[in-house]
Amino acid sequence: xxxxxxxxxxxxxxxxxxxxxxxxxxxxxxxxxxxxxxxxxxxxxxxxxxxxxxxxxxxxxxxxxxxxxxxxxxxxxxxxxxxxxxxxxxxxxxxxxxxxxxxxxxxxxxxxxxxxxxxxxxxxxxxxxxxxxxxxxxxxxxxxxxxxxxxxxxxxxxxxxxxxxxxxxxxxxxxxxxxxxxxxxxxxxxxxxxxxxxxxxxxxxxxxxxxxxxxxxxxxxxxxxxxxxxxxxxxxxxxxxxxxxxxxxxxxxxxxxx
Amino acid sequence: xxxxxxxxxxxxxxxxxxxxxxxxxxxxxxxxxxxxxxxxxxxxxxxxxxxxxxxxxxxxxxxxxxxxxxxxxxxxxxxxxxxxxxxxxxxxxxxxxxxxxxxxxxxxxxxxxxxxxxxxxxxxxxxxxxxxxxxxxxxxxxxxxxxxxxxxxxxxxxxxxxxxxxxxxxxxxxxxxxxxxxxxxxxxxxxxxxxxxxxxxxxxxxxxxxxxxxxxxxxxxxxxxxxxxxxxxxxxxxxxxxxxxxxxxxxxxxxxxxxxxxxxxxxxxxxxxx
Numbered sequence: 001x002x003x004x005x006x007x008x009x010x011x012x013x014x015x016x017x018x019x020x021x022x023x024x025x026x027x028x029x030x031x032x033x034x035x036x037x038x039x040x041x042x043x044x045x046x047x048x049x050x051x052x053x054x055x056x057x058x059x060x061x062x063x064x065x066x067x068x069x070x071x072x073x074x075x076x077x078x079x080x081x082x083x084x085x086x087x088x089x090x091x092x093x094x095x096x097x098x099x100x101x102x103x104x105x106x107x108x109x110x111x112x113x114x115x116x117x118x119x120x121x122x123x124x125x126x127x128x129x130x131x132x133x134x135x136x137x138x139x140x141x142x143x144x145x146x147x148x149x150x151x152x153x154x155x156x157x158x159x160x161x162x163x164x165x166x167x168x169x170x171x172x173x174x175x176x177x178x179x180x181x182x183x184x185x186x187x188x189x190x191x192x193x194x195x196x197x198x199x200x201x202x203x204x205x206x207x208x209x210x211x212x213x214x215x216x217x218x219x220x221x222x223x224x225x226x227x228x229x230x231x232x233x234x235x236x237x238x239x240x241x242x243x244x245x246x247x248x249x250x251x252x253x254x255x256x257x258x
Numbered sequence: 259x260x261x262x263x264x265x266x267x268x269x270x271x272x273x274x275x276x277x278x279x280x281x282x283x284x285x286x287x288x289x290x291x292x293x294x295x296x297x298x299x300x301x302x303x304x305x306x307x308x309x310x311x312x313x314x315x316x317x318x319x320x321x322x323x324x325x326x327x328x329x330x331x332x333x334x335x336x337x338x339x340x341x342x343x344x345x346x347x348x349x350x351x352x353x354x355x356x357x358x359x360x361x362x363x364x365x366x367x368x369x370x371x372x373x374x375x376x377x378x379x380x381x382x383x384x385x386x387x388x389x390x391x392x393x394x395x396x397x398x399x400x401x402x403x404x405x406x407x408x409x410x411x412x413x414x415x416x417x418x419x420x421x422x423x424x425x426x427x428x429x430x431x432x433x434x435x436x437x438x439x440x441x442x443x444x445x446x447x448x449x450x451x452x453x454x455x456x457x458x459x460x461x462x463x464x465x466x467x468x469x470x471x472x473x474x475x476x477x478x479x480x481x482x483x484x485x486x487x488x489x490x491x492x493x494x495x496x497x498x499x500x501x502x503x504x505x506x507x508x509x510x511x512x513x514x515x516x517x518x519x520x521x522x523x524x525x526x527x528x529x530x531x532x
Binding site: 007009010011012013014016017018019020021022023052053061062065072076077078080098100102103104105106107109143145146147149150151152 | 309310311312315326328329330332333334335336337345346347348349351353354355356357358362364365370373374377399400401403405407408431433441442443444445446447
């Protein structure tokens with residue numbers, strides 16, 4: 001439901017609008033296997049491209065950019081920096097992520113989306129930040145702007161966002177310890193399945209952001225209820241899948257240089 | 259590299275430190291820096307139905323400029339004064355992901371102006387009465403958002419074409435209001451598309467450096483543009499809209515020339531929209 005505030009800077013629709021109740025066309029009765037035929041530990045196919053904006057001939061372009069697709073998740077990221085910061089005397093660069101959903105990105109527009117975006121921006125800065133050698137760029141700021149064009153599964157989209165930002169940062173030539181690779185898993189019937197879509201409503205999910213070369217985890221996010229053992233198992237499995245995602249990101253970077 | 263009298267530069271260096279002169283070198287020789295003729299538009303590609311989460315969508319590319327439009331449909335009560343009409347809100351989103359010219363956060367001046375202009379244009383295209391579900395009780399409210407993914411000049415043309423394509427792509431599920439509960443239910447199995455009153459075909463021309471008239475200016479040329487003229491034609495080839503922006507002046511023969519050229523452009527855009 002969009003409880004649209006009367007935003008004077010936008011063309012506003014009616015003050016209140018809701019989604020109609022959609023009559024279910026095909027019941028989501030996925031007893032065995034998944035709706036798109038994937039294996040339980042298969043990720044959706046990833047297409048990643050570094051530098052779609054930044055190598056353009058335009059004069060006003062980003063230092064680095066990336067376009068990332070995972071199944072039907074589509075994310076675009078532009079990185080500006082290092083550029084001069086507001087705080088001129090900082091020893092380390094100031095890294096900020098600005099995250100936003102395109103208005104049509106989610107299957108449901110909700111009024112909490114904007115607070116969600118703020119929280120996610122902060123969380124992304126804290127998850128991708130540790131990978132950057134901020135001390136190499138004193139008195140500067142590095143800004144990553146991310147827009148989710150299409151979202152499919154909240155945790156999966158977050159994981160994809162981290163991958164996209166890592167790719168864009170590397171494309172910008174910013175010094176990092178390693179590119180951060182992330183992936184998410186959902187728990188269903190006591191079994192962890194990788195990369196859940198929006199349809200595969202998992203009761204509990206876990207997301208891990210991992211730097212394989214230095215074997216360090218930069219972020220873990222869990223929603224839902226589960227036992228400690230199952231959680232640990234999920235994090236371990238997730239970390240293993242992150243290594244595969246990492247390979248994809250590296251290949252995309254290589255392709256952009258060739 | 260340097261003689262004592264003059265400096266010579268590598269072409270990329272020259273382009274960065276002296277952009278005006280760089281462009282002039284081409285324009286004064288009757289050509290443009292990307293090799294196009296003055297009134298030549300860039301290749302235009304339209305793909306409909308690119309966003310799965312939106313009821314109508316399209317992605318448009320004009321050269322390097324990429325714009326995606328998504329239309330989401332929700333249900334609401336109609337306005338008291340127009341009980342049989344739905345809503346169409348159009349918004350243009352220009353953010354740092356497309357160009358360093360824009361700041362993050364609330365829509366800036368350019369985005370607001372473009373949104374308003376497109377909103378007025380499309381008031382003629384979509385018949386809001388088609389969005390009525392139940393007179394005086396429930397109507398469709400369409401939110402059309404045009405997000406620029408990459409800006410290399412002439413975002414406005416791309417935005418209009420994207421919205422045009424998205425509206426043509428829009429599929430509304432059949433909706434019915436339950437009078438007892440007041441709840442609207444919709445069946446995705448049966449979908450209808452809108453019948454549009456007219457279709458719009460935009461063409462933008464720019465006066466670069468106050469002297470040269472070019473069509474479809476890219477980012478480098480837009481920086482030197484003193485005046486811009488948007489010409490929008492409808493399916494009959496009639497003028498739907500003429501909008502001049504910028505402080506520079508365009509004389510009347512030039513405007514007439516632009517309108518004539520816009521007719522050629524209309525055929526190209528029309529076939530791209532198919």
